[in-house]
Amino acid sequence: MSYRILNLLSATEYVRRHPLAKGLLNSRATLECTEIGDGNLNLVFRVFEKRDASRSVLLKQGIPYLRVAGEAWPLSPERARIEAQALEQHHKLAPSLVPKPYWFDAELNVNAMEDLQWHQVLRRPMVGRTRYENLGTTIGEFLAATLFGTSDFGMEAKAKKALAARFVNGELCEITEDLILTEPFEPKLMGGKANRNNFNPLIAKDLAALQADAGVRLEVVRLKQRFMTCAQAMLHGDLHTGSIMASAPDAKGNADIRVIDPEFAFYGPMGFDVGLFVANLFLNSAAQQGHAADERERRAYRKYLYTQAERCWKTFETGMRQRFAGVQDISWSSKAFQTGFIRETLQDTCGYAGCEMIRRTVGFAHVYDLESIPDPKVRAKAERLALRLGRTLIKGSRGVSIFTDLMKLVRGVIPEEL
Amino acid sequence: MSYRILNLLSATEYVRRHPLAKGLLNSRATLECTEIGDGNLNLVFRVFEKRDASRSVLLKQGIPYLRVAGEAWPLSPERARIEAQALEQHHKLAPSLVPKPYWFDAELNVNAMEDLQWHQVLRRPMVGRTRYENLGTTIGEFLAATLFGTSDFGMEAKAKKALAARFVNGELCEITEDLILTEPFEPKLMGGKANRNNFNPLIAKDLAALQADAGVRLEVVRLKQRFMTCAQAMLHGDLHTGSIMASAPDAKGNADIRVIDPEFAFYGPMGFDVGLFVANLFLNSAAQQGHAADERERRAYRKYLYTQAERCWKTFETGMRQRFAGVQDISWSSKAFQTGFIRETLQDTCGYAGCEMIRRTVGFAHVYDLESIPDPKVRAKAERLALRLGRTLIKGSRGVSIFTDLMKLVRGVIPEEL
Numbered sequence: 114m115s116y117r118i119l120n121l122l123s124a125t126e127y128v129r130r131h132p133l134a135k136g137l138l139n140s141r142a143t144l145e146c147t148e149i150g151d152g153n154l155n156l157v158f159r160v161f162e163k164r165d166a167s168r169s170v171l172l173k174q175g176i177p178y179l180r181v182a183g184e185a186w187p188l189s190p191e192r193a194r195i196e197a198q199a200l201e202q203h204h205k206l207a208p209s210l211v212p213k214p215y216w217f218d219a220e221l222n223v224n225a226m227e228d229l230q231w232h233q234v235l236r237r238p239m240v241g242r243t244r245y246e247n248l249g250t251t252i253g254e255f256l257a258a259t260l261f262g263t264s265d266f267g268m269e270a271k272a273k274k275a276l277a278a279r280f281v282n283g284e285l286c287e288i289t290e291d292l293i294l295t296e297p298f299e300p301k302l303m304g305g306k307a308n309r310n311n312f313n314p315l316i317a318k319d320l321a322a323l324q325a326d327a328g329v330r331l332e333v334v335r336l337k338q339r340f341m342t343c344a345q346a347m348l349h350g351d352l353h354t355g356s357i358m359a360s361a362p363d364a365k366g367n368a369d370i371r372v373i374d375p376e377f378a379f380y381g382p383m384g385f386d387v388g389l390f391v392a393n394l395f396l397n398s399a400a401q402q403g404h405a406a407d408e409r410e411r412r413a414y415r416k417y418l419y420t421q422a423e424r425c426w427k428t429f430e431t432g433m434r435q436r437f438a439g440v441q442d443i444s445w446s447s448k449a450f451q452t453g454f455i456r457e458t459l460q461d462t463c464g465y466a467g468c469e470m471i472r473r474t475v476g477f478a479h480v481y482d483l484e485s486i487p488d489p490k491v492r493a494k495a496e497r498l499a500l501r502l503g504r505t506l507i508k509g510s511r512g513v514s515i516f517t518d519l520m521k522l523v524r525g526v527i528p529e530e531l
Numbered sequence: 532m533s534y535r536i537l538n539l540l541s542a543t544e545y546v547r548r549h550p551l552a553k554g555l556l557n558s559r560a561t562l563e564c565t566e567i568g569d570g571n572l573n574l575v576f577r578v579f580e581k582r583d584a585s586r587s588v589l590l591k592q593g594i595p596y597l598r599v600a601g602e603a604w605p606l607s608p609e610r611a612r613i614e615a616q617a618l619e620q621h622h623k624l625a626p627s628l629v630p631k632p633y634w635f636d637a638e639l640n641v642n643a644m645e646d647l648q649w650h651q652v653l654r655r656p657m658v659g660r661t662r663y664e665n666l667g668t669t670i671g672e673f674l675a676a677t678l679f680g681t682s683d684f685g686m687e688a689k690a691k692k693a694l695a696a697r698f699v700n701g702e703l704c705e706i707t708e709d710l711i712l713t714e715p716f717e718p719k720l721m722g723g724k725a726n727r728n729n730f731n732p733l734i735a736k737d738l739a740a741l742q743a744d745a746g747v748r749l750e751v752v753r754l755k756q757r758f759m760t761c762a763q764a765m766l767h768g769d770l771h772t773g774s775i776m777a778s779a780p781d782a783k784g785n786a787d788i789r790v791i792d793p794e795f796a797f798y799g800p801m802g803f804d805v806g807l808f809v810a811n812l813f814l815n816s817a818a819q820q821g822h823a824a825d826e827r828e829r830r831a832y833r834k835y836l837y838t839q840a841e842r843c844w845k846t847f848e849t850g851m852r853q854r855f856a857g858v859q860d861i862s863w864s865s866k867a868f869q870t871g872f873i874r875e876t877l878q879d880t881c882g883y884a885g886c887e888m889i890r891r892t893v894g895f896a897h898v899y900d901l902e903s904i905p906d907p908k909v910r911a912k913a914e915r916l917a918l919r920l921g922r923t924l925i926k927g928s929r930g931v932s933i934f935t936d937l938m939k940l941v942r943g944v945i946p947e948e949l
Binding site: 170203233237265270271274275277279282283284288290294295299302303304327328333334335338341343344345387441442443444445446447449450453454484 | 642683688689692693699700701702704705712713717719720721722743748751752753755758759760762763772831842858859861862863864865867868872873923
């Protein structure tokens with residue numbers, strides 16, 4: 114069967130006939146299907162038994178263009194293969210932190226996987242100030258497991274090179290290179306490429322000031338070059354709060370947390386993944402300016418967010434050091450090297466976090482955190498916080514040596530305490 | 532025809548029957564063949580017309596083991612394909628500085644190319660203090676053309692990623708990682724791997740002191756990590772004076788210079804190629820301690836060598852800056868970024884040069900420059916110079932910001948002037 118875009122009927126039929134669905138669904142059950150995707154790049158279907166909806170399979174199909182831009186932005190379906198391979202690696206290294214992969218169908222560009230039907234994508238509940246007490250530690254553990262495990266520290270050198278060659282993800286890397294690491298910082302582009310920035314007119318002056326800052330620009334170019342050349346580990350590549358799902362928190366505030374959607378996976382600098390995640394906590398913190406009417410409530414949630422950022426880094430660093438202790442190649446057994454590497458990763462984290470905050474405020478793709486503030490004047494206040502913190506993180510990135518340094522920069526711009 | 536190791540007869544027959552040899556050799560001429568290889572990894576044949584030996588083809592065949600170690604060190608024949616691809620890139624970017632490629636035969640692992648029959652590999656004549664006045668500028672131009680041209684600065688980002696994926700050269704990179712960047716610096720290895728160092732017993736103490744220097748070790752580990760992760764450009768990967776051929780110098784001392792043998796090609800940090808080349812000039816300088824009986828003659832040749840190193844860097848830097856001026860991606864148009872990138876490449880150059888000097892003195896594979904000094908005591912003097920300079924370059928690498936800084940380190944250990 115050649116490629117075709119699935120719909121509710123054909124998706125149901127596809128699952129009914131697929132041999133690997135046999136162990137997951139009762140072959141005589143009546144199946145139903147709903148479309149649940151809201152992504153830009155894919156169709157997502159849930160196929161479930163009519164009489165027991167808890168028995169289900171999730172299908173994610175790559176479509177050959179970027180949905181938000183219509184057919185004008187064609188994309189190779191290659192990314193479904195990348196996602197399948199990345200999910201396989203993630204599942205091997207952090208099995209309880211991702212959906213279980215069932216199968217990949219190269220012809221239809223379909224990934225079939227565990228349907229996390231009781232889980233919710235984090236972004237919206239977190240705008241509503243829901244707390245997941247184990248968010249930071251869980252993502253820190255995910256980062257340590259997947260980044261160390263796919264690096265030269267966790268793999269034999271030849272195997273790592275061969276794995277890296279399976280993640281040449283040029284098209285999706287280009288999106289990151291352009292939309293995160295170039296356009297937000299450039300009033301004009303070269304070679305006829307259009308600048309796709311999109312921002313609240315009330316912050317036009319703030320953006321102009323940012324773009325006129327030569328120090329920011331130099332750091333961003335350096336970070337872009339590192340992104341494009343520094344093949345340290347297989348990154349998730351798009352680890353924001355829209356790529357994380359969680360169950361409803363239990364009495365202690367803990368949830369079952371899973372990382373989804375690794376279609377941007379490629380070999381890059383570890384700090385990019387860490388930076389994107391913490392930046393999305395800080396974006397939420399900035400956006401609370403327009404969401405939490407009560408000052409005390411706002412500041413309490415900011416405190417929660419910063420605690421999660423700190424726990425994430427601490428868990429990541431501890432996880433890296435524990436894994437370094439069992440390393441096979443004598444070169445990486447040097448404690449001084451390990452400390453230097455972790456510090457360099459922290460500096461990358463700080464820099465990429467700054468880029469993410471800025472591009473989510475003035476670039477092509479925004480976040481619901483800020484977009485959902487209805488009053489443009491109130492939104493501008495939150496956006497200015499995000500811009501200012503982004504700029505501070507970028508310019509301060511080479512000066513941080515422990516995570517407390519980074520959090521001082523954050524608290525200096527958006528304080529949590531009254 | 533499946534793979535078989537060629538000999539004089541079958542190589543001649545192979546060329547006679549090959550369709551692409553038609554334009555190169557007279558199809559009715561009687562052909563002769565000589566074997567001219569002395570490499571570790573390949574057989575090299577010259578097939579020529581008996582009545583006009585100037586009409587010839589060179590065949591280079593990959594054999595499935597490392598010659599120097601016998602069949603005990605098997606190697607995948609993959610490297611012949613890598614060499615074919617790298618030579619193709621080199622020929623595209625610097626056509627007059629490499630042999631012209633004729634064809635690649637994947638079944639026999641044969642590269643057929645221009646036979647540089649009037650050219651000589653540089654190492655031996657340079658031990659005899661032959662001067663090639665245009666050596667530094669030629670290699671500087673080769674480096675600028677090939678390194679810039681295969682980097683994100685000279686290629687579109689997606690095309691560069693796709694090209695890089697064709698140079699996953701795990702087996703030959705492992706040789707470099709082990710023999711240049713690990714074993715010379717480690718008295719003991721982990722995981723049962725044997726240390727293959729090999730050194731003059733008279734310098735055992737010097738080596739022990741070097742290996743006890745924690746500062747050296749930390750820098751070397753950092754350089755090894757950069758080598759393994761920093762995919763800046765398609766490197767030659769083995770650019771020593773045994774990988775360069777030159778015609779006899781003309782009256783002005785200029786020669787036709789070609790870079791050969793890019794089978795170690797892979798995507799890595801630019802400074803690795805530059806560093807290996809200048810290190811081999813410095814190794815010659817150290818070795819002259821045992822070759823030039825006359826002090827004046829020795830120092831004059833050292834002055835020549837240092838001039839070539841300086842010209843190489845200057846030409847490389849100028850060539851990079853000229854090419855940066857025409858760059859397509861606005862990010863790389865920042866002068867401050869360019870200067871920073873060139874400085875970082877200089878620091879890599881300094882560090883990798885130091886590693887090369889040390890491994891060629893105490894590691895598995897030595898250089899003729901030092902090995903051809905017959906008296907072990909005299910040789911030890913030269914070897915100590917090489918070790919001391921290697922150590923100085925490694926420890927000083929992060930402190931250099933212009934090439935003069937690097938040459939000060941060199942002249943501080945091995946002065947040229949009386």
